[in-house]
Amino acid sequence: MIGETVSRRNFLKITSIAGGGMLIGFNFLSDNLSAASVADAVFSPNAYITINSSGLVTLMAPNPEIGQGVKTALPMILAEELNVKWDTVEVDMAPLDPKFGSQVAGGSGAIRGRFMPIRKAGATARVMLISAAAQQWGVAETDCYAEDGFVINKASGKKLGYGELAAKAATLPVPADVALKDPKDFKIIGTRVHNIDNKKIITGQPLYGMDTRRPGMLYAMVARPPAFGKAIKSFDDTETRKVAGVKNVVMAHGVVAVLATSTWAAKKGRDALVTVWEDKSPGESTADHDAQYTSLIITKSDRPGRVDGDVDAVFAKGGKVIEAVYELPNLAHSAMEPLNFFADVKENSAELYGPTQIPARMRQEVAKALNIPEANITLGMPRQGGGFGRKLQADNGVEAALISQAAKAPVQMMWTREDDMQGDYYRAGAMYKMKAAISADNQIEAWHLNGASLGGGSAMADSFPAASVPNFRVDTHSLHSNIQTGPWRAPTSNIVTFADESFMDELAHEMKKDPIAFRLELLDKAANTPVGKVGYDINKYRSVVELVAKMSNWGKGLPKNVYQGFAARFSFSTYAAHVAEVTNTNGVLRVTKIYSAINCGRVVNLSGAENQVQGAILDGLSHALFSKITFDKGAVNEKNFNTYKFMRQKDAPIEVLVQFVPTEDAPTGLGEPALPPIAPAVANAIFAATGKRYRKLPFELGKA
Amino acid sequence: MAKYTLSVNNKAMSVEADEDTPLLWVLRDHLNLVGTKYGCGIAQCGACTVHINGAAVRSCQYPVAAVGAGKVLTIEGLSPTGTHPVQLAWEEMDVPQCGYCQGGQIMAAVALLKTHPNPTDDDIDKLMTNICRCGTHYRIRKAIHLAAGKMTPKAAKV
Ligand code: FES
Numbered sequence: 001m002i003g004e005t006v007s008r009r010n011f012l013k014i015t016s017i018a019g020g021g022m023l024i025g026f027n028f029l030s031d032n033l034s035a036a037s038v039a040d041a042v043f044s045p046n047a048y049i050t051i052n053s054s055g056l057v058t059l060m061a062p063n064p065e066i067g068q069g070v071k072t073a074l075p076m077i078l079a080e081e082l083n084v085k086w087d088t089v090e091v092d093m094a095p096l097d098p099k100f101g102s103q104v105a106g107g108s109g110a111i112r113g114r115f116m117p118i119r120k121a122g123a124t125a126r127v128m129l130i131s132a133a134a135q136q137w138g139v140a141e142t143d144c145y146a147e148d149g150f151v152i153n154k155a156s157g158k159k160l161g162y163g164e165l166a167a168k169a170a171t172l173p174v175p176a177d178v179a180l181k182d183p184k185d186f187k188i189i190g191t192r193v194h195n196i197d198n199k200k201i202i203t204g205q206p207l208y209g210m211d212t213r214r215p216g217m218l219y220a221m222v223a224r225p226p227a228f229g230k231a232i233k234s235f236d237d238t239e240t241r242k243v244a245g246v247k248n249v250v251m252a253h254g255v256v257a258v259l260a261t262s263t264w265a266a267k268k269g270r271d272a273l274v275t276v277w278e279d280k281s282p283g284e285s286t287a288d289h290d291a292q293y294t295s296l297i298i299t300k301s302d303r304p305g306r307v308d309g310d311v312d313a314v315f316a317k318g319g320k321v322i323e324a325v326y327e328l329p330n331l332a333h334s335a336m337e338p339l340n341f342f343a344d345v346k347e348n349s350a351e352l353y354g355p356t357q358i359p360a361r362m363r364q365e366v367a368k369a370l371n372i373p374e375a376n377i378t379l380g381m382p383r384q385g386g387g388f389g390r391k392l393q394a395d396n397g398v399e400a401a402l403i404s405q406a407a408k409a410p411v412q413m414m415w416t417r418e419d420d421m422q423g424d425y426y427r428a429g430a431m432y433k434m435k436a437a438i439s440a441d442n443q444i445e446a447w448h449l450n451g452a453s454l455g456g457g458s459a460m461a462d463s464f465p466a467a468s469v470p471n472f473r474v475d476t477h478s479l480h481s482n483i484q485t486g487p488w489r490a491p492t493s494n495i496v497t498f499a500d501e502s503f504m505d506e507l508a509h510e511m512k513k514d515p516i517a518f519r520l521e522l523l524d525k526a527a528n529t530p531v532g533k534v535g536y537d538i539n540k541y542r543s544v545v546e547l548v549a550k551m552s553n554w555g556k557g558l559p560k561n562v563y564q565g566f567a568a569r570f571s572f573s574t575y576a577a578h579v580a581e582v583t584n585t586n587g588v589l590r591v592t593k594i595y596s597a598i599n600c601g602r603v604v605n606l607s608g609a610e611n612q613v614q615g616a617i618l619d620g621l622s623h624a625l626f627s628k629i630t631f632d633k634g635a636v637n638e639k640n641f642n643t644y645k646f647m648r649q650k651d652a653p654i655e656v657l658v659q660f661v662p663t664e665d666a667p668t669g670l671g672e673p674a675l676p677p678i679a680p681a682v683a684n685a686i687f688a689a690t691g692k693r694y695r696k697l698p699f700e701l702g703k704a
Numbered sequence: 705m706a707k708y709t710l711s712v713n714n715k716a717m718s719v720e721a722d723e724d725t726p727l728l729w730v731l732r733d734h735l736n737l738v739g740t741k742y743g744c745g746i747a748q749c750g751a752c753t754v755h756i757n758g759a760a761v762r763s764c765q766y767p768v769a770a771v772g773a774g775k776v777l778t779i780e781g782l783s784p785t786g787t788h789p790v791q792l793a794w795e796e797m798d799v800p801q802c803g804y805c806q807g808g809q810i811m812a813a814v815a816l817l818k819t820h821p822n823p824t825d826d827d828i829d830k831l832m833t834n835i836c837r838c839g840t841h842y843r844i845r846k847a848i849h850l851a852a853g854k855m856t857p858k859a860a861k862v
């Protein structure tokens with residue numbers, strides 16, 4: 001069966017240890033039951049680690065894997081402290097279970113939050129295996145050490161494998177406090193480790209929710225409202241039921257679901273439905289939103305995000321004042337794997353399996369919707385074909401569960417790309433009015449950001465250059481709308497950074513200062529004469545600015561037709577600075593090279609970390625160049641990838657070079673922080689290349 | 705409904721499906737070959753790329769009735785042990801992030817290397833048109849160059 005909640009072998013191991021902190025589990029129900037497997041002692045001091053008597057080390061990856069690499073990086077941390085060789089371990093995806101702590105993919109928080117607890121889990125097992133060996137040899141623990149899956153007796157040189165020690169270690173009490181490794185002895189953390197699922201990915205093995213296949217399972221396709229503001233009034237399924245393969249049509253969750261024996265039959269059945277929709281609330285259009293933004297950004301907010309000094313007094317003096325308006329579109333999440341979910345709902349229990357960034361909340365919401373106790377619901381997580389924040393919502397699982405309940409059948413609910421585009425919780429578009437005053441001695445005397453966005457916040461009040469400017473004000477406004485919006489990779493930062501960092505570049509040019517030298521000058525001011533709260537670490541900020549300037553040989557020795565732009569951002573505890581290079585070939589612009597400097601504390605997986613930074617940069621660039629979602633009376637205009645455009649190789653930079661600031665600091669998040677500064681870095685490079693300021697996303701360069 | 709006998713990964717496989725069923729869904733739902741992915745259904749993203757008689761096609765827009773005697777190759781059938789030079793290059797460059805698009809990317813790259821055993825960046829620009837939402841373009845480009853280096857002229861004809 002594809003997509004079991006957890007492999008049977010491991011499920012048994014886990015249940016066998018669920019009762020106490022630690023005990024020996026026997027695989028009594030193992031598929032190949034034999035004397036040997038019955039005697040298979042399992043050492044499992046905590047939920048994350050299982051070592052059997054043959055020495056197989058199985059590590060559990062606790063957090064949802066949406067492409068951010070935690071299924072590789074978190075077990076690496078376990079393996080490091082456990083002192084085993086990485087290529088000898090097995091990694092399994094954990095099911096939802098409180099013993100794995102907070103199982104969330106969001107806020108770039110997995111490595112940041114779990115680094116120390118996971119190290120402790122690994123170290124605990126190592127210490128216990130050393131104790132077991134010491135007892136066996138009758139020597140002191142300090143006379144032994146662990147390395148590469150063995151405990152070694154310092155005096156005699158004798159070795160015992162972890163598998164040989166499993167039975168004994170399983171009888172020892174779990175120590176409360178253990179010494180962690182000295183980071184200078186790290187052998188796995190900080191190295192290049194490849195994605196744990198690579199082999200399965202490159203051979204097309206079933207891994208994703210979309211690949212779930214179960215006996216008796218039906219595929220479900222759903223007719224959803226064609227626009228925000230509309231709801232189903234009535235439907236006629238006469239033609240649908242004539243489609244070969246269609247088994248059932250049910251109403252659930254306010255939608256009509258067609259269940260069939262194949263995806264194609266379900267889709268044909270759905271397309272044959274005759275639906276009547278009624279207006280529940282007015283359908284909104286992008287033009288309406290833009291008009292409202294335009295009036296809001298010239299209005300002060302009652303509750304400004306930050307006020308230092310008095311910007312209005314400075315602007316009123318009548319010195320040099322610069323103004324600019326920046327616009328960003330709504331965006332879709334459009335993970336490559338469209339939404340789907342498997343649910344098998346019985347009388348008073350349910351099995352769920354599918355893509356989610358918030359498994360615990362998913363189960364809660366499903367329990368509520370089904371009126372079945374949470375304890376009777378299992379939830380397993382497949383590898384996910386992207387997340388980007390869309391799967392922080394629970395709608396896909398709730399919908400699948402309600403359909404399964406109504407149809408009394410196991411259901412794989414499938415969204416088409418068009419369903420996914422119309423049913424998103426979009427990254428809200430925004431508009432900013434930026435205004436600054438330049439003093440007679442060529443300094444920024446006042447900075448005013450006034451932003452409006454569809455739902456949610458449009459600015460981070462304390463982000464740079466706050467604290468470096470004597471008069472500073474942030475106003476934000478949000479529009480109420482019946483269009484769903486929600487977090488999208490690097491929320492808020494992914495909109496406001498375009499305004500902040502483009503405007504910074506405009507000011508630098510206006511003041512005839514080098515854009516990087518100008519930032520460093522402001523950082524010095526924030527360090528020496530801070531105004532109000534300093535919401536960022538000045539030294540870390542400076543570390544990435546200086547490193548990327550060096551990497552890119554900023555401003556020096558460029559070929560005639562190559563131009564550079566700079567931007568930086570602090571978000572999710574990580575600092576990112578990029579230099580984008582734009583090449584002008586006979587009037588055709590292409591972003592050809594990106595340099596990126598990152599300060600994210602200690603890097604756990606160098607290959608994975610670089611991949612995240614490169615990916616965030618290319619993802620951000622792709623959207624900045626091409627993507628936008630617009631609405632016409634509540635209906636999305638861009639319904640698929642022919643109109644919602646993405647970057648292809650011909651538009652991608654030839655090189656994306658990443659360096660991490662060397663540091664001993666604890667690791668911080670990396671899935672998001674490299675995205676926000678790429679759009680302004682490119683806008684600033686385009687300005688350098690053409691003298692034209694692009695203040696509106698997407699750039700749509702070809703259309704100029 | 706009609707009966708078809710398809711050649712998929714060098715095996716004869718029979719299916720019963722509506723003639724307008726895209727090959728993508730026949731592979732996924734009828735033959736349980738789920739390595740070929742659905743991303744858009746309109747031949748835009750390339751997640752569903754397979755080979756028919758050696759050429760890359762987007763199977764979401766390829767009705768089963770049109771396959772006829774064509775030899776279909778999917779990511780599962782690319783090599784028995786997952787060691788096609790392009791697969792090895794993908795591993796070596798650690799290309800995948802979420803991985804969802806990568807089966808299609810690999811099938812597109814294999815097809816590209818058949819016609820362009822030593823592709824330039826320009827060739828890659830023109831012929832690699834699949835979408836990757838995670839932004840693995842840079843590593844894909846490097847992996848294609850790496851694979852080209854690995855491939856003997858014989859391997860290029862797989
Ligand atoms: S699913 Fe076929 S090209 Fe996108």
Ligand code: FES
Nearest residue numbers: 802803836837838
């Ligand atoms: S790796 Fe995620 S879409 Fe390409």
